Amino acid sequence: MTAGCTALLVLGGCAVYYRLNGNITTFDGDAVSKDRPAAAAPDAQGRTPVNILLIGSDSRGNGNSDLGGGGDGGARSDTAILLHVYADHRHATGVSIPRDSLVTIPPCKLPNGKWTKEQTNVMFNSAFSVGDTEQGNPACTQNAVEKLTNLRVDHTIVVDFNGFASMTKAVGGVEVCLPNDVHEGDLNPNLGRKGKLLYPKGRQKVEGQSALDYVRIRHGIGDGSDIGRTKRQQAFLSSLIKQVKAGGMDPTTLLPLADAATKSLTVDPDLGSAAKLLSFAMSVKDVDLHDVKFVTTPWRYEGPRVALVHPDVDQLWAALKADRTLDGQDASAAAPAAGESAAPTAPGSATPDASPDAAAGSGEVKPAEVKVTVLNGTGAAGLGGKAAETVKGAGYTVTTVGNAPGRPRAATVxxxxxxxxxxxxxxAKLFPGATVQPGGKGISLVLGHDFAAANPAGTATAPTTGAASAPAPVPSSVAGAARSADDDPCANVSYG
Known part of the structure; x- marks a missing residue:
């Protein structure tokens, strides 16, 4: 009986794999720029981070026009998220790039084999429309992202309307939330009237067309901007990830989802098989929901368009390139062996007996359960990240690294x-001379000039020969606005 079931499962699995392989479409690998950022080097354990560009296409082909795809010819990218999976495969950050962002688009290959000239100060989503085809130009968008971020995009995945709608049905619907009622006129401003109620205020499950409409709605919520829509898309993806993980990250669960998705999937040639897609999905199954973060590139309005804010956006890309999480953790660093505690990394910032056990005193405090916000009140760059390494080295969890508001502080508190x-x-025992005082919620370490004096500029955060210097921390305005995949679906779903 067991042998017979095993044989049936194997044969059935092969049939499914053949079907999935037949579903998948790949784009022209020769259209990817030859002038690319270098691939990430493996860490000491042979692990490498992976960057995946996720594109939502409004192509009219493959029946998408019935779901609202297309418009004035060709295909556009409604959504673009660069997902950075860290080397430890236990953290991931998705960065939304607003479609109206003004960027430089490098030369891209046209359907006739010729290459365009570089375009400057143009809308980001115009890259996908280069060549004006129903399939869009994923390679051009990938080229634009690599130019923008200086990060090598390892894989690109394009999902059209049909694929998106099918995926939401395959998982049995996705929980979403809205801050107010949404009517037909909000989905279609040209309707000229309010129309019937489409979505009531609050929590609800959506799938198929209703899920698609949810992530595309702009008007009638907040300021009606694409930035607000981006926030709802991040909330939707968080709920989708939660739903998939709740069903169990195994082939039995993933195959039906993959079957639905791949019917409308276009990927880079290196990801063009069911086995590779499922292998990648299984490789990230241990990422905890709280460690999946979504942010939007730092931005500001520039007329009707969006300009990216420098140097904030550059610091975000640099942190990802260095495989640093939003709170400053080095995801490429080897974890301490069982029973060992990491040594403090900032010279002069901790005493020899400031181990987790010593700090806990009688055992009342369990460092792994303590979350710490690190705020740099010195006015000197880089010290927040240095202090965060000390805190994490002692076994505590750092949730945010940023700058303290107001004037520089004299003493660490x-x-x-x-x-x-x-x-x-x-x-406080990790930082000699630090005082403690009540204030706010949680634990906040606010660095003062005494810490800066003990850690002058140029002091290495770790005595490892040849180690690369840590990048500037991700601005608190970015890290503090991050959405975790386990956040309340009703939180942070509009802008303005």
């Missing part, structure tokens, strides 16, 4: 909320 004095005392 650990602030704590109700019932958290013991944890504050433990963290």
């Amino acid at each position: 650990v602030e704590y909320g109700t019932g958290e004095r013991a944890a504050a005392d433990a963290v």
Whole structure:
């Protein structure tokens, strides 16, 4: 009986794989720029981070016009997210690039084999329309992202309307939330009237056409901008990831989803098989929902378009290139062996007996359960990241690294909320001379000039010969606005 079932599963699996392989379309690999950023080097354990460009296309082909695809010819990219999966395969950050962002688009290959000239100060989503075909130009968008970020895009995946609608049905619907009622006139402003109610305010499940309409709605919510829509798309993806993980990240669960998705999937040649797609999906199954973050590139309005804010956006790309999480963790660093505690990384910032056990005193404090916000109150760049390494080295969790508001501080202070004095005392022991005081919620380490004096500019954060210097921390305005995949689906779903 068991042998017979095994044989049936194997044969059935082969049939499914053949079907999936037949579904997948690949784009022209020769259209990818030859002038590309270098691939990420493996870490000491042979692991490498992976960058995946996710594109949502409004192509009219493959029946998409019935779902609202297309418009004035060709295909456009409604959505673009660069997903950085860290080398440890336990963290991931998705960066939304607003479609109206003004960027430089490098030379791209046309259907006739010729290459365009570089275009400057043009809308980001115009890259996908180069060549004016129903399939769009994924390679051109990939070229534009690599030019923008200086990150090598390892894989590109394009999902059209049909594929998106099918995926939401395959998982049994996705929970979403809206801050107010949404009517037909909000989905189609040309309707000229309010129309019937499409979505009531609050939580609900959507699938198929209703899911597609949800992620495309702009008007009637917040300021009606594409930025607000981006926030809802991030919330939707968070819920989708949560739904898939809840069903179990195994082939039995993933194959029906893959069958639905691949019917409308276009990928780079290196990802053009069901086995490779499923292998990648299984490789990230251990990423915790809280460690999947979504952010939007730092931006500002420039007339009717969006300009990216420098140097904030450059610091974000640099952090990802260095495989640093939004809170400054080095995901390429080897984890301490079982039973070992990492040594403090900032010279002069911790005493020899400031191990987690010593800091915990009588055992009341468990470092792994303590979350710490690190705020640089010195006015000197880079010290927040240095202090964060010390905190994490002692076993604590750093949730945010940023700059303290107001004037520079003279002395380092650990602030704590109700019932958290013991944890504050433990963290303070990592920073000789630091004082503790009540204030706000949670544990906040606010660095003062005393820490800057003990850690002058140029002091290495780790005594490893030849180690690359840490990039500037991701601006707190970016890291603080990040959405985790386990966040409340009703939080942060509009702008303005």
